[in-house]
Amino acid sequence: xxxxxxxxxxxxxxxxxxxxxxxxxxxxxxxxxxxxxxxxxxxxxxxxxxxxxxxxxxxxxxxxxxxxxxxxxxxxxxxxxxxxxxxxxxxxxxxxxxxxxxxxxxxxxxxxxxxxxxxxxxxxxxxxxxxxxxxxxxxxxxxxxxxxxxxxxxxxxxxxxxxxxxxxxxxxxxxxxxxxxxxxxxxxxxxxxxxxxxxxxxxxxxxxxxxxxxxxxxxxxxxxxxxxxxxxxxxxxxxxxxxxxxxxxxxxxxxxxxxxxxx
Amino acid sequence: xxxxxxxxxxxxxxxxxxxxxxxxxxxxxxxxxxxxxxxxxxxxxxxxxxxxxxxxxxxxxxxxxxxxxxxxxxxxxxxxxxxxxxxxxxxxxxxxxxxxxxxxxxxxxxxxxxxxxxxxxxxxxxxxxxxxxxxxxxxxxxxxxxxxxxxxxxxxxxxxxxxxxxxxxxxxxxxxxxxxxxxxxxxxxxxxxxxxxxxxxxxxxxxxxxxxxxxxxxxxxxxxxxxxxxxxxxxxxxxxxx
Numbered sequence: 001x002x003x004x005x006x007x008x009x010x011x012x013x014x015x016x017x018x019x020x021x022x023x024x025x026x027x028x029x030x031x032x033x034x035x036x037x038x039x040x041x042x043x044x045x046x047x048x049x050x051x052x053x054x055x056x057x058x059x060x061x062x063x064x065x066x067x068x069x070x071x072x073x074x075x076x077x078x079x080x081x082x083x084x085x086x087x088x089x090x091x092x093x094x095x096x097x098x099x100x101x102x103x104x105x106x107x108x109x110x111x112x113x114x115x116x117x118x119x120x121x122x123x124x125x126x127x128x129x130x131x132x133x134x135x136x137x138x139x140x141x142x143x144x145x146x147x148x149x150x151x152x153x154x155x156x157x158x159x160x161x162x163x164x165x166x167x168x169x170x171x172x173x174x175x176x177x178x179x180x181x182x183x184x185x186x187x188x189x190x191x192x193x194x195x196x197x198x199x200x201x202x203x204x205x206x207x208x209x210x211x212x213x214x215x216x217x218x219x220x221x222x223x224x225x226x227x228x229x230x231x232x233x234x235x236x237x238x239x240x241x242x243x244x245x246x247x248x249x250x251x252x253x254x255x256x257x258x259x260x261x262x263x
Numbered sequence: 264x265x266x267x268x269x270x271x272x273x274x275x276x277x278x279x280x281x282x283x284x285x286x287x288x289x290x291x292x293x294x295x296x297x298x299x300x301x302x303x304x305x306x307x308x309x310x311x312x313x314x315x316x317x318x319x320x321x322x323x324x325x326x327x328x329x330x331x332x333x334x335x336x337x338x339x340x341x342x343x344x345x346x347x348x349x350x351x352x353x354x355x356x357x358x359x360x361x362x363x364x365x366x367x368x369x370x371x372x373x374x375x376x377x378x379x380x381x382x383x384x385x386x387x388x389x390x391x392x393x394x395x396x397x398x399x400x401x402x403x404x405x406x407x408x409x410x411x412x413x414x415x416x417x418x419x420x421x422x423x424x425x426x427x428x429x430x431x432x433x434x435x436x437x438x439x440x441x442x443x444x445x446x447x448x449x450x451x452x453x454x455x456x457x458x459x460x461x462x463x464x465x466x467x468x469x470x471x472x473x474x475x476x477x478x479x480x481x482x483x484x485x486x487x488x489x490x491x492x493x494x495x496x497x498x499x500x501x502x503x504x505x
Contacts, residue, residue, distance in 0.1 A: 209337060246339045248476030255340050260268050 006031045006170060006200045007052055011066035014047050014056060021047050022234035025066070027219060034192060034201045036211035036242065039221035039257070044234020045204045048221070049172050051075075052202065053089035054082045087114065090163030094175040096155035098147030098162070103130075103139050106147045106158055110166035125165055132198075133161035134191050153184025160191065164199070171195070173203040177210065189214050208258055211242065218245040220254045271336045278332065278349055281325045283404045286356045286466070288318060289363060290397035293459065296366040297390030300452065301383055303374050308367035318360035322353050329353070344476060345407075348469040352404065355462040355469075359397070362455045362462075369448045369455070376445045379436060385429045388495050389456040392422045396463035403467055409474040412467035416486055421497055422460040424489040429453040 007029040014021045022044030029035050029052075037045035047056070054075060056062040068075045075085060087110070098106050107126045108116075116122055126143070130136040135157040139150070147158050156176055163171060173192075177185040192201055192214050205211050211218050219239040223232040238251040249255050266272070292311055299308045329350050332338060338346050378386075396418050403411035430453060433446055468479035490498040 208339075212339065247343060249340055258339050259342050261266065261272070261342075 004030050006071065008069045008072075009048075009051070009067065010069075012048065012051060012068060013065040014044070014051065015061075015063040015065070016059070017061040019231055020233050022221075025236045027236065027239060029200065029202060030217070031200050032196065033216040034196055034203065034214055036215035036218045037202065037204045037221060038206075038208055038211050038218060039234070039237075040223065041206075042232050042234065043221035043223050045219075045221045046174055047234065048236075049174055049202060049204050052170065052172055053086045053091055055086075055091065057082055087166050088168050089170040089172060090166070090168040091172045091174065092156070092159050092163055092176045094178050096152060096159050096179070098150070098155050098158050100146065100148060102144045103147050103150070103158060104143040107161050107165045109162060114166055129161040129165035130158075132164055132195065133157045134187060134194070135161055151184070153180050153187055156180060156184070156188060157191065160188075164195070168199065170200045170202070173201065175204055175206060178206060185210070208246075208260075212246045215242045218242045220245065220249075220251075220257060222253055222257065268336075271332070274328070274332055274336075275338070275342060275345060278325060278328050279345065279404065281321070281328070282349055282352055282356065283401055285318065285321050285325065285353075286359075286397065286401045286404060288321075289356055289360045290394055290401060292360070292363045293394040293397060294390055296363045296370075297387060299367050300370045300373075300386055300390075301378075303370060305371060305374060308370050311367045312364045315360050315364040319357060322357035322360075326350060326353050341473070344473045348473040351469045352466050355465045359459050359462045362459050365455050366452060369452050373445055373448045376442065379432070381432050382429065382449065385425055385432070385495050386452065386456075389422060389425050389429070389453065392418070392425060393456045393459040393463075396422065396460050400463040400466040400470075403470040407470060407473055409471055412470040412474075415464045415467035419460045419464045420486055420489045422457060424491050424497070425495055426453045426457040428491050428495055 005028045007027070009025050009027045012025040012027075013023045025044075025048055027048075037049060039045050050056045050059075051064055051068050052070075052075075056064055064076055070085070070089070073080065099109060101109070104126055107129050108122050111122060111125045116125060127136060127140075130139060135154060138154055139145075139158075147155065150158060156179075160171070160176075177188050180188065189210065192203070195201065203211070203215065217240065220237045221234050222237045224235050225232055238245065238249060238254045240250065244250075245254060246258055249258060255261070292314075295307065296311055298304065299311065329346050332346055336342075396415060399411050399415055399418060402408060403415070430450060433449060465479075472478060492498055
């Protein structure tokens with residue numbers, strides 16, 4: 001593992017009860033890059049994403065095997081505080097999920113929990129996070145209004161502002177644009193490019209062109225059918241520079257998936 | 264697994280088949296143009312020259328089809344390489360059609376001149392070799408066959424050697440009374456054949472790109488030259504590695 005790697009997984013596997021959802025994932029996630037996870041439904045890409053901030057801890061029966069290291073520290077070590085992990089490694093979900101609070105309180109929520117009390121300090125954090133999420137100009141005159149009153153794309157950017165207000169190092173995005181129209185999608189994609197200098201981003205997307213447009217590296221996951229149980233287990237097929245994955249992939253299965261030739 | 268996006272794949276295959284057909288049309292014209300040169304057949308020359316417009320029109324049609332595929336289907340990976348290679352190959356084939364027409368224009372300008380039998384012999388061989396190169400290039404296009412594409416370079420070395428011998432013969436016969444106008448036209452004829460060969464080689468390189476993803480590298484060392492005997496037959500290479 002080099003200093004450039006934020007995450008390293010070795011032989012990562014995740015079980016939901018007795019069912020092995022994903023197996024033997026070996027990945028190095030580079031600092032300051034956008035990494036995209038692509039693959040058909042059930043291939044384990046969201047499951048692997050959730051391992052990076054221990055969101056799987058919250059799913060009853062989920063068990064993580066193998067290793068996930070964050071800057072060389074075992075994320076699943078007993079000493080590691082999952083809440084602290086989630087502060088450093090933020091997450092944005094498929095469906096924008098603002099709290100039923102004002103725009104201001106949505107963004108100030110994390111910093112308040114982290115102990116920021118002073119009003120002017122909070123104001124500054126909120127403004128900076130909203131600016132960072134390209135939302136400030138849209139909402140600066142209605143910070144006291146409910147976050148639920150914003151459009152879908154604005155709500156998603158509010159969630160990004162909320163996630164970044166606590167100054168995480170990593171942003172995990174689980175299909176952040178799948179409920180948005182093309183213009184709102186383009187805004188989020190532009191935002192990702194702007195945020196790249198400050199955060200390491202991992203995005204799960206069903207939209208292959210989105211992966212091609214925004215990411216530096218792409219990991220392609222697929223499923224393998226277990227002949228005995230007829231259950232499907234996710235595997236990492238290929239992981240390389242995005243330009244390579246979309247112009248000359250090394251694995252036939254990647255080629256078949258990115259071209260949409262077989263399903 | 265079931266094949267998806269079948270109509271789009273059909274479009275891709277059709278664009279490639281259309282290019283192969285166009286290349287075959289050009290290949291068929293090469294021996295005809297050679298015959299025009301050797302026989303001074305001005306009627307046939309005129310037909311080939313005016314027929315070039317059809318080749319140009321077909322080339323535009325295939326290119327537009329490729330642009331449509333790019334715009335509507337956003338191909339990636341091997342399919343992207345196929346469309347990009349087709350776009351490049353269309354230009355090679357279209358230019359080869361122009362060169363065949365140029366051979367016929369040269370025949371018009373040389374009309375009435377008697378050609379040296381050795382020159383006639385080499386023109387015939389260059390025509391055959393250029394046609395052979397094209398036939399191999401077409402097979403490579405049809406099946407994306409990298410081994411066929413790889414053979415083109417060596418085939419072209421022989422055509423290049425014929426061109427050099429052709430020029431050498433012309434220079435030797437300078438002490439006779441070669442008409443300057445004729446000499447210029449003959450030098451251009453040799454050049455046209457040699458260029459047709461080069462275009463076939465370029466087609467092969469794009470087939471290789473489609474298959475391997477490697478963009479042709481023209482900075483690589485030059486291939487060994489082919490030596491010829493007096494009659495224009497290739498001599499076994501003395502410098503061949505064991």
